[in-house]
Ligand code: NA
């Protein structure tokens with residue numbers, strides 16, 4: 001059978017199996033096993049556990065549980081609340097100060113956590129009730145946190161960047177740096193939209209809250225120090241010659257656990273177990289998808305589907321920007337249904353050669369891909385951040401959260417367009433710090 | 439909609455088999471969490487040994503890799519118990535209760551089948567390494583059957599937990615896909 | 620009929636060329652045999668190719684044999700410091716009783732060699748040149764291969780293990796002071812941007828790695844005579860090309876480093892002897908301890924002039 005036709009068949013069956021409600025990882029194993037039996041012979045099943053194990057046999061994967069622990073240990077303290085409170089006291093004269101502080105806090109928290117749900121939970125737990133109390137519409141309160149939380153995978157450290165780095169053999173340090181400016185760009189766009197919508201809602205009293213005294217402003221600063229300590233500590237370890245990026249994650253995890261225990265008194269074994277349980281759950285979920293997607297990509301490669309698709313796209317004589325547009329739409333749709341890690345692992349091996357042949361920078365593409373995945377995090381049916389918000393504020397209807405997130409989705413699309421027009425937003429910083437790309 | 443952790447603990451499962459498997463999976467979850475913590479510790483120790491003491495770091499990288507693999511595989515049943523493995527339940531949500539029940543039984547049975555097949559070949563792979571006394575090609579030279587053991591153990595426990603989930607759904611102790619009716 | 624060949628390199632690498640020559644020759648022979656090449660680890664990861672090869676789940680691979688040293692300790696001799704002096708010596712080793720003994724080991728795993736080939740490598744230092752054992756003392760070093768780690772540790776280096784793709788970053792940030800790997804890896808990972816001094820493989824070199832094109836033996840024996848003949852003819856042509864290009868690669872890497880402004884150092888005969896003395900006390904000794912008939916194999920290798 002022609003590999004391209006076979007590829008279409010795989011796509012159809014994958015969609016059917018995943019929509020049956022089976023867990024994504026096991027679904028990928030089922031599809032892989034099915035196609036391997038039919039087209040490669042039953043003996044190839046023997047290889048599946050070996051490949052599963054082999055995909056996990058990679059030191060760089062250590063960073064995934066570590067960066068998740070960083071986020072979830074700090075998220076279970078009142079650190080997130082401190083952070084956004086400090087920002088609020090200082091930004092009080094800025095119109096819409098509270099929503100701005102929440103977004104700023106999300107961005108800062110994202111610099112400590114590699115995962116989006118953790119970022120969302122950390123800031124949302126205090127931020128959403130506070131915004132609603134002050135009269136912000138439910139949609140703005142929930143939408144801004146859902147969207148702000150997605151920055152967790154764009155602003156370094158980032159679990160998805162690690163996975164992309166492994167799948168495409170790109171430098172993880174370089175990928176992390178590439179996410180910084182686009183992350184700030186997104187924060188800026190989110191803030192601009194929040195200001196505009198708050199002002200437009202005509203709710204003037206939201207814009208002028210009682211100003212805080214200087215005393216109150218300075219009082220809160222020491223409580224933000226642990227954050228700076230962690231962020232600086234991790235940056236120093238990573239770029240200061242102490243550890244490789246994967247090892248740095250462990251330093252960050254240890255620092256966060258220690259700070260949570262010492263400064264925020266997270267002593268109780270029960271509370272500690274909650275942190276470990278949540279981190280283990282998220283890490284194991286992600287790592288199992290990575291392993292299963294490894295088996296899936298073995299199947300695609302073994303049936304020569306990966307290679308044929310890349311070759312086929314190469315022969316199509318189409319405009320490179322048209323190609324990029326098509327790829328973005330494909331990623332967007334995939335992101336609706338699949339968690340980011342699964343999309344990256346299944347798409348990267350197929351798309352990377354195409355991207356490179358069309359003259360795009362793989363590091364730049366990682367950023368575009370990540371923003372696409374961020375959109376998926378706040379869109380049904382698999383929008384991890386939506387469930388986090390739903391858990392924090394169960395009385396806000398899902399529809400309101402969705403509608404509130406929609407304008408932020410528009411901001412992300414705008415960011416992708418800006419990145420296409422000015423690729424330097426992604427590539428300038430890594431080139432500056434680490435020299436021109438290989 | 440919904441895929442992430444739901445309130446699973448609240449349901450009162452009243453079946454000895456189901457309860458026992460739940461307990462085993464929880465224990466496995468503790469082991470997985472402990473292995474991740476140990477991996478953090480060893481990595482920090484490695485950085486200390488290299489950066490502060492300027493000594494060799496021979497075994498740490500490999501040890502950490504095996505710990506994370508083992509944590510993942512041994513953690514599988516626990517995450518299954520917590521319904522932490524992401525799925526797309528758009529279709530199950532739209533189905534009427536009887537069809538939803540049927541689909542749930544089918545997907546769980548398929549899951550058990552594929553994991554059992556992998557368990558079988560995983561055991562075989564482990565046995566190969568044991569029988570031929572394979573070692574890793576490093577100075578540390580770990581006997582590979584030790585890390586490979588996490589394959590049959592983790593997949594075996596996952597198959598067990600999936601079976602318990604299937605039993606729970608069939609006995610109506612648990613709702614299909616954990617969805618509210 | 621179709622055979623699947625897996626390797627870990629890009630399609631500009633010599634080792635891909637070797638595979639390609641065999642595939643093209645077989646195709647040209649028109650014996651109803653087609654070799655499909657899966658490069659860049661697109662099918663199996665580098666270190667996970669030997670097991671499927673030996674179990675017949677993969678037909679062919681181009682593989683550093685020492686990757687399978689954990690399964691057959693004898694293979695560790697194929698990446699042993701100072702055992703091979705230069706490429707011509709390597710070519711003589713390929714025809715020796717030593718290689719026959721290794722091929723017997725491979726046959727135990729149902730594996731056979733189609734194309735023999737050695738590639739060489741050298742050292743880089745972030746702050747200075749590494750030519751003799753004293754130079755490496757106290758440096759955080761990444762070494763390619765177990766035996767080299769043992770020897771360098773014996774010289775007082777601190778060993779940090781990481782993949783060759785991490786060398787660039789680690790040298791840039793200062794995690795690593797020195798590294799040892801193949802000439803082609805030094806160039807493809809652009810290590811010349813981070814190194815102060817390069818000791819390439821020249822007339823005298825320490826680091827040689829045996830990287831043959833292997834095939835599953837039963838699969839080969841299952842082919843008809845014409846197909847086997849076509850494979851062997853292609854392999855012969857590929858082997859000549861391999862040797863020629865391997866020699867060129869060392870000089871080419873030296874040129875790249877020189878152009879990048881990196882200091883080039885040469886290992887003298889005295890330096891080489893000092894390393895080899897050290898290796899005898901460390902890696903050779905350990906090898907003999909770990910391997911059932913280790914001493915016999917080592918003597919066979921050392922006997923090749
Ligand atoms: Na982050």
Ligand code: NA
Pocket residue numbers: 335336337338375376377378379380381382383384
């Ligand atoms: Na989604």
